[in-house]
Amino acid sequence: MTMADDVQQRDAQQSMEAYLGRLRRRLRGMNDEDAREIVEELRSHIRDKAAASGQVTASGVDAALAALGSPEELASQYLTDDLLARAEVSRSPVRILESLFRWASLSVAGFLVLLGSMVGYFLGVVFILVAALKSFHPRTAGVWVLPNGADDFNISVRLGFGSAPLEGREVLGWWIMPIGLAAGCALVMLTTRFAIWCVRQYRKSRALPRG
Amino acid sequence: MKATPARDQETVDKWEVQLRKGCLELAILAALWEGKLYGLEILRQLESDSDLIVSEGTVYPLLSRLKVLGLVKSEWVESEAGHPRKYYALTPAGKKRALEMAGIWTRFSSSMGKLLAPLGKGNK
Incomplete structure (x- = not known):
């Protein structure tokens, strides 16, 4: 893996976590277990979606997040x-x-x-x-x-x-x-x-x- | 007041949206008929087997509603991708609901088909 790939991976990870963090805060008040599961499920979805073409890329993550709204x-x-x-x-x-x-x-x-x-x-x-x-x-x-x-x-x-x-x-x-x-x-x-x-x-x- | 053609188109679009949305629950239950699937697989099946192209932001909350209603159950399964995936499967109540809805759908679409047959001929 090149350094550029490394940076890309980190960016992808960061934007995904930022999105999930925002979602988690908005779900506050919902049953804790349910909210946690929702976040985990979407994390898994974003990873699968972003890695559809092999590697998890920043643009793949962005596209997956955009599709979720x-x-x-x-x-x-x-x-x-x-x-x-x-x-x-x-x-x-x-x-x-x-x-x-x-x-x-x-x-x-x-x-x-x-x-x-x-x-x-x-x-x-x-x-x-x-x-x-x-x-x-x-x-x-x-x-x-x-x-x-x-x-x-x-x-x-x-x-x-x-x-x-x-x-x-x-x-x-x-x-x-x-x-x-x-x-x-x-x-x-x-x-x-x-x-x-x-x-x-x-x-x-x-x-x-x-x- | 007469409707303008643009408004007319809007009305038709809205009707189509409602129609598709109304079928979404049945479509999801039907996708799970053959066995358990995770969210993205359900989405892909809906896209490949039907015209029901729906936003992902709609399907996930709907799945969680079906679960609260006891129509589907879920379990986490480790995957080769390195992260666990949440798989959904029909419960007995979900199977019953799917059959009921499919029966209504079949009866409805065949009677609609008869009604609409003359329109098809007129088009040719």
Whole structure:
């Protein structure tokens, strides 16, 4: 092997490791073992691809990396695919939020979906909590209509901690228990569906076949 | 509003992309029917046996999704190239899914073929 070959080999190795390092960082948060395997598999792929004509060359590595796309895009695909696959197995909001958090750090689309999902889950949890707390705070928990100036009013969902508002009235009474529970569960389920739908749309818009 | 020819072409292109993408999962399962393969072999088989030329960045994440779904399993095997390769093989659930999808595909394409037959004659 000549010195030039040596330098070439080192360059090839460096650009491959730089790419894989970037990918690994973008996959952070994913199960460690899974992320490690993804990186190992792609390392093996790049080597095979770059050595197709015998020697691993810098240009071969560059071509292999170009064919894979940017590490950010690739990580986005892994994370959203992972989310969809896991969502098929379990629809736990915690799992979905976890995956959305990772995806949000990679793309604007992910960030927006995370934001929407957080609002949805938050409202759902508030309704469920009000329903659950009604038996502990019978006089204060519930949906309150509070006067706001002459002919305006605010609707406020209160968990019932602290004293009852001086003005205004609680509208649902004990009905908040079934209604709050149903509305809360519905919100949580709809939010999960919304998140999965968004991820599917995103995946449809990406991953375009070459050629 | 009338569609311009350029937009028309775009619509056709998009349709083709969706069509190919929809077949990708079946194509991968079918490629593995004969036995285990590693990622690059699957890619090469897709390219040589079908028109499904897809980006590599699509196939690897899809393989990992198929694995989470339990349709394929994987193992690392040492190679003569000096590094290990990740081989994929169908699980029983994957075989079942492949057969189901192949059945649907065959029925669908034969009925589409009948429908499309007059178009072929018109072209000649």
